[in-house]
Amino acid sequence: MSRQANRGTESKKMSSELFTLTYGALVTQLCKDYENDEDVNKQLDKMGYNIGVRLIEDFLARSNVGKCHDFRETADVIAKVAFKMYLGITPSITNWSPAGDEFSLILENNPLVDFVELPDNHSSLIYSNLLCGVLRGALEMVQMAVEAKFVQDILKGDGVTEIRMRFIRRIEDNLPVGEE
């Protein structure tokens, strides 16, 4: 992964191996601390949420995307701009619900799980749950309450990783002015 080229005089490249190892160390430590897969999933989601609420500002500051007027635009921006910027992958968007409030992000490869295999005693662990938290936190800061969850996971033997995103509602309190 590399940072934006216009930042700083040196291009900052960090090895993705270090990132994979860091994330792996995080998850295994959480597993040791909590001993219960459900709790670990919840913690990953919380951590992802905290990352998301901060990441959204970085994303908006650097990408110059304007306001999204419907969920389809949001889906496009998430898949084509955000995922590309932060993970270097472009998931595809499929399986729109008839009401247009649910869609799936299909990730062919997931940089977080390079070299990872889930052991049998952690079968209900959602290893990349951090991503769901990030999506939830980031969208909440732009007044959208969404639910994100993994419905397919390469680590569990499925062919692809699929995140299902569901639009719950617009968050109407504390709207920034001009956004009504």
Added chain:
Amino acid sequence: MAIFSVYVVNKAGGLIYHLDSYAPRAEAEKTFSYPLDLLLKLHDERVLVAFGQRDGIRVGHAVLAINGKDVNGKYTADGKEVLEYLGNPANYPVSVRFGRPRLTSNEKLMLASMFHSLFAIGSQLSPEQGSSGIEMLETDTFKLHCFQTLTGIKFVVLADPRQAGIDSLLRKIYEIYSDFALKNPFYSLEMPIRCELFEQNLKLALEVAEKAGTFGPGS
């Protein structure tokens, strides 16, 4: 300096950061002998010049320092009342510094939340649907530029009216905020920003913007 101040206002209208970088040019230090030929009055916890104008000292200027020591509101650094001190011939000759009174932190907080409300009113007054809030406020001595992010944070810059490139400066400040404030895990969202790196980088960005834009007076 062509850029006077930078303010960052959070979603609720609270001021979370302010930076004043104008060199107060309207300051005058003079040595006086008894009796003082300026009429002073107490106003709002400050000692102001009510009448009398000379050598750069104007009506409305506040007493900033006596004999080199900054005054504290209406009291000198030693705790005596300024008016009493200056009324006593035994203390003369005395050197007094006058200048435009600076805004206190509380006043800035109040002004920020007032601006937050006015910003909203700006959007409501608009004849068109979905208008933005106040983006620019112009007076004869400065221009106030405001940029609201999609998440509700406002960045406000007060600059010389001739200064160009403030829009890109506002975007740059947003980047600096997303870097040095948000990526600092010990900084809580919506709270006052007390990050050294944020301030340093902000000052650098202001310098760059001033050099790139038109030159105002004093540069």
